[in-house]
Amino acid sequence: MADQEKDKQMQIDDMLDSMLAHYSSAEPRSGLENRILANLHEAEKGPSQGWWNFKWLWSGTVAAAIIVAAVLINGRHRIEPPTHVIVKTNQPTPQPGIQPHAPIARQETARVHRRKPSTVPIAQKKEALALSQRPTNFPTPVPLSEQERLMFTYLENTPREVVVAQIPRNDDQKEAEEFWADREPAQGTRRSTNTR
Amino acid sequence: MAGQAILGDTVLKSAIAMEAAAPTVETLVADHARMVFRIAYSILRNHHDAEDAAQECFLRVWKQKDRLHEVSNPKTWLARIAWTTALDKRRANPKTLSLDEAGAGWELMESLSDGAPAADEQLAERQKQQLLQRLIAGLPDDLGQTLELSTVQELNSAEIAEVMKIPEGSVRTRLFRARKQLKEKLAVLLEGKRHG
Numbered sequence: 001m002a003d004q005e006k007d008k009q010m011q012i013d014d015m016l017d018s019m020l021a022h023y024s025s026a027e028p029r030s031g032l033e034n035r036i037l038a039n040l041h042e043a044e045k046g047p048s049q050g051w052w053n054f055k056w057l058w059s060g061t062v063a064a065a066i067i068v069a070a071v072l073i074n075g076r077h078r079i080e081p082p083t084h085v086i087v088k089t090n091q092p093t094p095q096p097g098i099q100p101h102a103p104i105a106r107q108e109t110a111r112v113h114r115r116k117p118s119t120v121p122i123a124q125k126k127e128a129l130a131l132s133q134r135p136t137n138f139p140t141p142v143p144l145s146e147q148e149r150l151m152f153t154y155l156e157n158t159p160r161e162v163v164v165a166q167i168p169r170n171d172d173q174k175e176a177e178e179f180w181a182d183r184e185p186a187q188g189t190r191r192s193t194n195t196r
Numbered sequence: 197m198a199g200q201a202i203l204g205d206t207v208l209k210s211a212i213a214m215e216a217a218a219p220t221v222e223t224l225v226a227d228h229a230r231m232v233f234r235i236a237y238s239i240l241r242n243h244h245d246a247e248d249a250a251q252e253c254f255l256r257v258w259k260q261k262d263r264l265h266e267v268s269n270p271k272t273w274l275a276r277i278a279w280t281t282a283l284d285k286r287r288a289n290p291k292t293l294s295l296d297e298a299g300a301g302w303e304l305m306e307s308l309s310d311g312a313p314a315a316d317e318q319l320a321e322r323q324k325q326q327l328l329q330r331l332i333a334g335l336p337d338d339l340g341q342t343l344e345l346s347t348v349q350e351l352n353s354a355e356i357a358e359v360m361k362i363p364e365g366s367v368r369t370r371l372f373r374a375r376k377q378l379k380e381k382l383a384v385l386l387e388g389k390r391h392g
Contacts, residue, residue, distance in 0.1 A: 008383070008386075009379075011386075012379050012382050012383055012386065013379065015382065016375065016378055016379060016382060018324075019324050019325065019327075019328040020328070020343075020346075020347050021347075022321060022324075022325065023238065023325060023328060023329075023344075023347040024234045024235075024237055024238035024344070024347040024348045024349070025234075025349070026233075026234065026237045026243065026246070028229070028230060028233040028243070028246070028247060028250070029243070029247070032229050032230070032233060032247065032250065033225050033226055033229045035247075035251070036225050036229055036250060036251055036254050037222065037225055039251050039254075039255070040221060040225075040254060040255065040258050043255055043258065044258070
């Protein structure tokens with residue numbers, strides 16, 4: 001009985017040893033080493049290429065972001081001016097010697113256009129200041145030129161008849177005057193004499 | 197001057213020696229690819245999966261190629277990487293192989309012919325391996341994993357201990373306990389075959 005049990009145990013031991021001996025005796029397909037090395041070489045190339053592509057992707061994204069930001073900033077500056085259109089109507093100060101359309105005034109308005117919305121209080125102050133300095137009559141009186149002054153002096157010192165006589169007349173006007181001189185001698189005496 | 201030359205020679209020689217001692221990934225592949233495959237096969241029980249695991253193992257090694265000179269025992273270091281890689285793979289794709297669930301142990305035992313002709317030997321061997329696989333799957337993890345590593349021809353108990361990071365005595369104890377449990381299960385199966 002004990003021998004039987006011992007035999008049985010020995011049989012099981014042998015069976016287990018035999019099974020375990022072949023458990024991991026599998027052989028890989030031929031060329032395993034080459035396949036592994038090829039895979040490693042591929043992996044060696046892969047990451048650098050991937051990084052290169054990734055780098056290009058990043059630089060492209062950054063460039064696009066910069067362009068978008070620039071467009072947005074530029075666009076904002078262009079949209080702003082309508083809020084300050086009132087400022088644009090500023091009249092030049094009635095200082096003698098400064099012409100109403102002097103470049104300085106234009107620069108002033110242009111500068112106001114470029115201002116950011118954060119400077120609204122300053123713009124309002126300027127607007128108030130401009131309103132207080134606005135002249136009472138429009139357009140602003142301008143000093144006479146040399147020719148105008150000479151003409152004015154001449155007209156003051158010359159009798160009206162002389163001045164009128166110097167005005168050139170065409171044939172129709174002359175006929176009309178003669179007609180009226182004949183019909184209204186009392187009124188037209190002076191005129192006819194003057195015209196003659 | 198002569199002292200400096202001697203010192204330079206020594207440094208150069210030691211550098212050359214270190215260079216010669218430090219393994220490269222290529223030499224590791226050439227020397228241990230088969231062992232790595234077998235370790236993976238002992239756990240995954242599939243040629244295709246075992247080769248995948250071997251590839252992945254050497255990929256992990258390749259990622260640490262700059263630290264290869266720090267490795268004192270490349271064989272066990274590589275064996276540990278192969279073992280952990282295969283275990284990770286098995287965890288990622290678990291195949292429950294227990295006798296209780298499959299109920300195939302009896303069938304397998306029944307199909308094992310006592311005096312099989314040579315043509316059927318291969319089939320019988322495959323069936324035995326399937327039976328053993330199911331029996332090992334039914335063992336506790338620590339025992340099963342130790343037994344699986346012990347089936348790899350290239351590893352002795354000291355190396356298994358180094359791979360598993362446990363004392364060599366623990367490896368022996370685990371193997372003894374694992375064999376004992378397997379024998380008990382086999383005895384039950386054989387008994388059932390005799391009576392069935």
